[in-house]
Amino acid sequence: MSTLKAVRGTRDLLPSETALWNRIEATARAVFARYNFGEIRTPVFEDTALFARGVGEETDIVSKEMYTWEDRARAQSEKTQSLTLRPENTAGVVRAYIEHQLGETGQLQKLYYIGPQFRRERPQKGRYRQFSQIGAEVIGPTSAGSESPLRDAEVLEMLATLLDEMGITGWTLELNSVGSAADRARYNEALRAALAPVVDKMCVDCQRRAVTNPLRVLDCKVAADQPIIDTLPVISDSLDEASRVHFAAVTAALDAAGVAYTRNHRLVRGLDYYTRTTFEFTHGGLGAQNALLGGGRYDGLSEMLGGPRAPGIGFAMGEDRLVLTLQALEAAHAPKADAFIAPLGEGLNPAALALAKELRRAGLRVELGEGGFRLKKSFEAADKTARRIVIMGEDELQSGILTVKDFATGLQTKVPRAELAVFLSKPAGE
RNA sequence: GCGGCUAUAGUUCAGUGGCAGAACGCCUGUCUGUGGCACAGGAUGUCGAGGGUUCGAUCCCCUCUAGCCGCCCCA
Incomplete structure (x- = not known):
């Protein structure tokens, strides 16, 4: 009997990897918060018509890459409904914008999302059938300034900041306008x-x-x-006057903010809804999939979905590709625990658990050893998982003074229990 | 969806039509409260799955699956 495996194009992320994923997401959330974006979570599947109308019937995504099925009818009278796992998230966000009449607030909506998307493509490096995108949309009635080139420039400046703060160096911003x-x-x-x-x-x-x-x-x-x-x-050369002026204003604002870009006259993005500004941030080292993120303006999308006029601009970044890039840059390292507690003898296990609880309450990342281990083995395990080892033997239990050894410096210190948490929260090597 | 390459120990990879290998990692000991170094010993595999050829297949052939690279497209 064959063993069950993750299906093609999907994968498990184990703790050695999720640490980096969480760091990327935390950085993204922090940056989005500073630019005053709020999070939106839309369903993972939607009515197929949303993508057909929003993304475009003729695009590859819709014509051959969607996971689509007929939902079963529960009663004879009920009709089946064609549903699709979302291949991207912009259409869903705009659908939600229309459905909840967010335009009626009169305010600009600044929304971000982080979540899985699904496309049935042939997998390869940087391309998976379930992949995660981090994206954001700025959308609203024209009276809220949603059409302003300043919005485009602000989003691009935010992305430059975001990539920098994630530690991604060597990216390139390619910019173009596809007009109305x-x-x-x-x-x-x-x-x-x-x-x-x-x-x-x-x-x-x-x-x-x-x-x-x-x-x-x-x-x-x-x-x-x-x-x-x-x-x-x-x-x-085919842009009308308004589009030309709009694009010039975007680049002027980018220049003022010191965001470097390359004008790429050949950058035409594949989704039908893009208008005017389109862009891509690319990075070498991703092979054929060199786009870290892509986006652009979509001034007509809301109307295409039956909503009010609501110009917008947004982007989607491939989280899987951010991870690959950071791993290649070796900016990724699994964080080590602050301390490894090594009880000497099984009899000291309970006391070690009590100490671990105390230190964890103080906010420290603590690995708890096992008194049955020989001290040599505790050291070997500790060196792999933590920055310091805390030895808890009979002497330490009696005196209340613990032995702490720092792996970076090799220095061994006696620390009173009451001061232990503070001592351990200092950076390693100090 | 198309083309090419690949699949052997936990990992990276050698290898042969006739008992399955290395390095690293792992475990044990030298060493009953001191790791990284050293030395000695040890465990680990349906050789990706299924079928065929053969006395005999991990090796040759076919099919499938998966991964990688490229195309298409895209994040």
Whole structure:
């Protein structure tokens, strides 16, 4: 009989890894709080129509990557409903915004989320079928300033801060504007026209893209195609005046805030709802999946879902990819316990538990040994899991003065029990 | 969804058509209150799963599964 395993594209995160995940999430929550974002939690599955309308029927995500099923009808009269595990979270957030009439507050809504998303893709490094995204959305009625380029710049500045505080170095911000829906349609036509005479000289993928989705030709990585792509019209030439002014204001604010970016005329994002500002933060070392996060403005999404006009901007970062990047940067290290308590002899186990309780109450991370171990074994175990060992033998129990050895310095100290918690809360090596 | 590579001890990986190997890690002892070093000893595997060829398969063939890399796409 074969043993059961986690299904393809899913995985278990063991304590050696979850420490880093928690640190990333804690950093994100702290930064979001400073920018006055509040958390939203939407359901993991939604009506399939939400994604079909919100993300776009023609996108790969909707057309071939969703986990969709017909929910069973409970009565003869009840119709089945098509449900889908969320492949991304923006559509769900906007649905909630509409459903709870958050626009009626008249205030800008600043919402963040952290949670699993699901796409049925072929797994590889940095790409899983269940993956976690950390994202945020700024959305509201136009009167609340939701359309302002300052919002775009603020979100981008927040992301730069967030990555820095997580310890991710070496990222690049790539920025572009895809204009309004009308701009994009106009550009698509311009691209088609420009591609028509040259497409037969390009790679087979581009020949296909030229028909199905001309914007994708810009993403082509085939070296031989690059000279041709360089001759194609750029989207900035197709922007109307309003989009042009908007983008200029975004970059001006970024310059003022000292956020470095690269204008990437070829950055066109795959989801249908994006308008105007689009961006990606990328990082080397992630292989083919070099995008740490992506996002952009979606001024028409609420209306596409039947809601009021509610321009917005948001992003989603791949938490799994943040973890991979940090691990590669070796910024990740499993934290060691503050102390390992080593009772000498099983008879001292109860006293050791009492001491452990006392220290844990004081907020220390404590590993409790076992009196049956020889002291040598206690030392070996302690050295792997903690920064210091606290020896609790008969002498210590009688005198109330404990023996503490610091593994970093090798120094051994006698510490009165009453002062132990304070002593142990000092950084290791002091 | 497509193409390539891979799967052997806890981990990283050698290896052979005829009894399964190394390093590291782990356990024990030298050492009954002092770790990292050293020395001596020890345990561990359905050789990813299923089928086929063969006297005999971990090795050759097929199928499946999973991982990695690339494509597609994306976080």
